Amino acid sequence: MRYDLIIFDNDGVLVDSEPISNTILAAYLTELGHPTSYEDSLRDYMGAAVHRVHDLVMERTGRSLPADFDDTLHARVFAAFERELVPVAGVPEVLEGLRSEDIAYCVASSGSHERIRVGHRKTGLDRWFPDEIIFSAQDVGRGKPAPDLFLHAAERMGVDPSRCAVVEDSPLGLAAARAAGMDVYAFTAMTPAAQLAPASGHFSKMPELRALLGQRDGDRSTHR
Template identity: 75%
Template sequence: MRYDLVIFDNDGVLVDSEPVSNTILAAYLTELGHPTSYEDSLRDYMGGAVHRVHDLVLERSGQRLPADFDEVFHGRVFAAFERELKPVEGAVEVLEKLAGDGVAYCLASSGSHERIRVGHRAAGLDTWFDEKRVFSSQDVGRGKPAPDLFLHAAERMGVAPEKCVVVEDSPLGVRAAVAAGMDVYGFTAMTPAERLSGATGFFEDMRELPRLLA
């Protein structure tokens, strides 16, 4: 292994949550009078923190989302997670391999700590990530595409940025990793490689990852 720390994005990389949350987000925005398709939601919001939704809607429509938007949206998402969330296929095998080889790993997500916990519990990944391995955009001033979250994770884990590798499936996340001075592998199961430009390499099946990192 040529890296001392593997930093995973969470949504779409560890838990198969992007289809669930973007379906709900598109429907809720449409319900509020901001017509949004599932494809629009993936393009505009995948990999970003929820404040990005507020910012883009205000920029495009001149209207603010309701004060309880976050609460309602997260309530719907968490309920769906409890019903249907699963780990990304191959993710558990990758975590087993890293743990078996003694390679440090953590996650750095645009999602809130609550969203991460709820998702991991529903998908059965909570045993792999104690609180010392979980970093959220809540922990820093600026989320992705700023490098702050990845740099914060590396610092807390005690590893220099150039010895870290990031696993990402969103353009915002790839940009953040590059800005942090880290190698980044783009997971293309849901996002075409051309949208992840700047990545060190690409892979479509999570089980390919250990070979790429070796």
């Protein structure tokens, strides 16, 4: 293994939450008078912390979202998670492989700690992620695409950024990982590889990740 720490994004990488959360976000924004399609939500907000929604709506319309926007959005998303959320196929096997080889890993997500834990409890991934290896944009001043969250995770895990690999599925997350000086492997199950072009490698099915992580610098290949 080339790396001392594997940092996973959460939504869309560990748990299959992006279709659920972006459907709800688009519908809620539309309900509030900000017409938003599912595709719009994926383009503008996938991989971002909720403050980006406030920022873009204000920038585009000059109007603030309601004071209870975050609470209402989270309540709707969490209720849907309880009904529908599943882990991304192949994730438990990847985590089992890392653990068996004693390779450190953690999660660094734009979502809140509560969102991460709700999703992990529902999908059974909580057995792989104790509190001390869960990092959220809540922990830092700036979320993705700033590098702060990934650098915070590396520092807390005691690993130099150059020895970290990030697993991401959004352009914002990829930009954050590169800004942190980390290699980043792009999961293309939902985002076309062309939108994640600067990644160290691409893969569309989770079992392909282990081979990519183990390759030497000159031997990386791309799986689509």
